Amino acid sequence: MRLAYVIPLALFVVIGLGLAVGLTLNPRDIPSALIGKPVPEFSLPPVQGRTQGLSTADLKTGQPSLVNVFASWCVPCRVEHPLIMALKRENLAPIHGLNYKDDPADVAKWLDQLGDPFIRTGADRNGRVGIDWGVYGVPETFVVDGNGQIVCKHVGPLMQNDVDTKIRPLLQDLAAGRQSKVKC
Amino acid sequence: MLKLLTALFLFAALPAVAQHLEDRLADPAQETRARELSRELRCLVCQNQSIEDSNAPLARDLRRIVRERVVAGDSDGAVLDYLVQRYGEWVLLKPRFNTQTFLLWLGPVLLLMLGGGIVFTLYRRQAKAPVAAAAALNAEEQRRLDALLQDDEARK
Numbered sequence: 521m522r523l524a525y526v527i528p529l530a531l532f533v534v535i536g537l538g539l540a541v542g543l544t545l546n547p548r549d550i551p552s553a554l555i556g557k558p559v560p561e562f563s564l565p566p567v568q569g570r571t572q573g574l575s576t577a578d579l580k581t582g583q584p585s586l587v588n589v590f591a592s593w594c595v596p597c598r599v600e601h602p603l604i605m606a607l608k609r610e611n612l613a614p615i616h617g618l619n620y621k622d623d624p625a626d627v628a629k630w631l632d633q634l635g636d637p638f639i640r641t642g643a644d645r646n647g648r649v650g651i652d653w654g655v656y657g658v659p660e661t662f663v664v665d666g667n668g669q670i671v672c673k674h675v676g677p678l679m680q681n682d683v684d685t686k687i688r689p690l691l692q693d694l695a696a697g698r699q700s701k702v703k704c
Numbered sequence: 705m706l707k708l709l710t711a712l713f714l715f716a717a718l719p720a721v722a723q724h725l726e727d728r729l730a731d732p733a734q735e736t737r738a739r740e741l742s743r744e745l746r747c748l749v750c751q752n753q754s755i756e757d758s759n760a761p762l763a764r765d766l767r768r769i770v771r772e773r774v775v776a777g778d779s780d781g782a783v784l785d786y787l788v789q790r791y792g793e794w795v796l797l798k799p800r801f802n803t804q805t806f807l808l809w810l811g812p813v814l815l816l817m818l819g820g821g822i823v824f825t826l827y828r829r830q831a832k833a834p835v836a837a838a839a840a841l842n843a844e845e846q847r848r849l850d851a852l853l854q855d856d857e858a859r860k
Binding site: 524527547550552553554621646647648651652653654656657 | 748751769788791
């Protein structure tokens with residue numbers, strides 16, 4: 521009859537531990553379906569006042585790159601913007617912008633006022649390219665390797681910690697051509 | 705007459721209340737399919753609503769895509785695949801049965817079997833346990849029992 525006491529206790533412990541682990545997970549972290557896959561086929565015109573649009577070929581140059589999905593109407597984008605400017609100054613990899621569902625005049629003003637960290641910026645007026653990239657909340661940042669494969673996706677504004685522990689080491693590993701231990 | 709017309713129009717308007725009016729498809733069969741598919745797709749912004757129920761701009765864009773795929777002649781599976789490719793299994797409110805989700809689907813059955821098994825073994829163990837033979841009454845007990853029974857008889 522000992523078993524009758526042990527089983528409920530064991531079940532309680534197992535369920536309790538399971539729920540405890542569940543509590544520490546972030547329900548907003550949706551695993552990206554695109555990691556390890558090539559970037560979608562797309563071609564976007566430049567944003568107003570700029571000459572370089574963004575297309576699939578621009579991400580298959582043999583050099584790893586960063587693609588930042590942003591919009592002038594997105595407040596967290598403004599928060600992460602100084603960090604992206606700093607990344608540009610570090611010159612680790614070309615940074616490209618995917619301007620998601622934005623007003624042409626607004627985004628031009630946004631980039632002029634805050635500074636433009638992007639080499640190429642594609643204007644995704646209707647958001648269709650964003651959907652092909654699996655974007656569900658701006659800002660999102662993708663690390664793409666030289667062959668145009670998506671290596672990592674960060675959802676939400678980049679924080680210094682994300683840059684230090686994820687983005688920078690990953691770009692350095694990619695540039696050096698070594699297997700990266702960074703978890704995405 | 706005016707009252708009747710008003711009443712008629714009010715009733716005619718009722719079913720439209722809960723629908724998103726944008727981009728409705730001309731073909732009612734296709735529209736129904738698109739709507740059923742939209743009910744199976746999770747809104748990525750609000751997470752526990754389907755894109756059919758959500759007002760988020762992304763949900764609207766996704767509904768539009770569902771309608772486009774339906775008009776393009778995609779099967780239901782192909783429409784869902786189109787979104788799974790972009791957003792992963794997670795967009796499906798009803799996850800498909802595969803190596804990642806088998807526990808989710810079979811969990812309740814497994815738990816039921818486990819619980820049933822436990823109840824069954826406990827029950828069987830109890831059934832098998834020898835019932836302790838009733839000890840014979842000693843003289844004093846026998847005397848009291850007889851007295852009680854006699855008492856009972858007398859009362860009748």
